[in-house]
Amino acid sequence: MIRLYVRAAILLFLILSNVLIWYAVSAEEGDTLKVSFLDVGQGDAIFIEAPNGNQMLIDGGKGKVVLEELAKVMPSYDRSIDIVLATHPDADHIGGLPEVLNRFDVSLFLEPGVSSDSAIYQGLEEIVKEKGIKKILARRGMNINLGGGVTFIVLFPDRDVSQFETNTASIVGKLVYGDSSFLLTGDSPKKIEQYLILLDKKGLDSDVLKAGHHGSRTSSDEFFVQAVSPEYTIISAGKNNQYGHPHKEVLDILKRFGTVILNTYETGTITFEVTESGLVLK
Numbered sequence: 458m459i460r461l462y463v464r465a466a467i468l469l470f471l472i473l474s475n476v477l478i479w480y481a482v483s484a485e486e487g488d489t490l491k492v493s494f495l496d497v498g499q500g501d502a503i504f505i506e507a508p509n510g511n512q513m514l515i516d517g518g519k520g521k522v523v524l525e526e527l528a529k530v531m532p533s534y535d536r537s538i539d540i541v542l543a544t545h546p547d548a549d550h551i552g553g554l555p556e557v558l559n560r561f562d563v564s565l566f567l568e569p570g571v572s573s574d575s576a577i578y579q580g581l582e583e584i585v586k587e588k589g590i591k592k593i594l595a596r597r598g599m600n601i602n603l604g605g606g607v608t609f610i611v612l613f614p615d616r617d618v619s620q621f622e623t624n625t626a627s628i629v630g631k632l633v634y635g636d637s638s639f640l641l642t643g644d645s646p647k648k649i650e651q652y653l654i655l656l657d658k659k660g661l662d663s664d665v666l667k668a669g670h671h672g673s674r675t676s677s678d679e680f681f682v683q684a685v686s687p688e689y690t691i692i693s694a695g696k697n698n699q700y701g702h703p704h705k706e707v708l709d710i711l712k713r714f715g716t717v718i719l720n721t722y723e724t725g726t727i728t729f730e731v732t733e734s735g736l737v738l739k
Contacts, residue, residue: 500519567628
């Protein structure tokens with residue numbers, strides 16, 4: 458009788474395990490792109506999950522808070538992120554990435570090619586090397602296929618930026634799925650925004666703009682915002698931060714063009730779900 462109970466218990470365990478495994482697999486399938494602008498305080502972190510389950514993290518804020526925010530948008534069993542992209546080596550963008558690389562298996566690491574003497578940057582580079590993560594310098598014209606019809610297009614840098622100031626070297630990219638798109642700008646300043654207009658003004662048009670440099674007056678040139686013509690603009694910043702971000706001048710420009718302004722310091726993490734037919738703010 459005891460043996461019968463044991464065999465039944467084992468059989469029930471195997472059935473439940475199988476159900477859970479299939480649930481995990483099926484949960485990653487579908488036709489929805491998810492883009493989350495994580496609330497990491499005064500910094501940037503953007504988590505992207507393609508319809509096929511492939512994932513990309515752009516920047517990681519300052520510290521361990523990125524892990525707390527990732528836990529809210531990733532399944533507890535998930536211990537991998539396919540691609541990590543560091544827009545530039547400032548602490549409020551890469552400070553949390555060493556924690557991410559130590560916690561998750563990462564296949565590909567992208568950066569612009571400008572270095573920093575900071576201990577955070579040096580430590581991040583060492584982890585990438587120790588773990589054997591493939592590293593690529595992002596350059597204009599690269600189309601990163603995330604699968605499921607999702608593409609990340611690198612718009613800048615278009616050259617060697619090793620001698621650039623770090624913000625100026627920021628990776629600027631456009632995430633595209635169906636008819637929906639997101640323009641993600643790092644801390645890119647106005648002179649780069651103006652340069653991108655000269656290169657391809659029409660190509661900047663996007664549904665969602667991540668405002669450069671946390672809403673600082675150094676970014677969000679009026680003609681740039683007009684070219685992007687975003688339905689939504691995201692400002693990733695910390696509440697009552699010491700820099701006064703976002704600056705009133707930027708908010709005035711954004712309001713002039715009728716974009717819906719959302720910010721992480723009031724709303725928390727901001728998530729969009731996108732199907733081939735359109736984009737929804739969750």
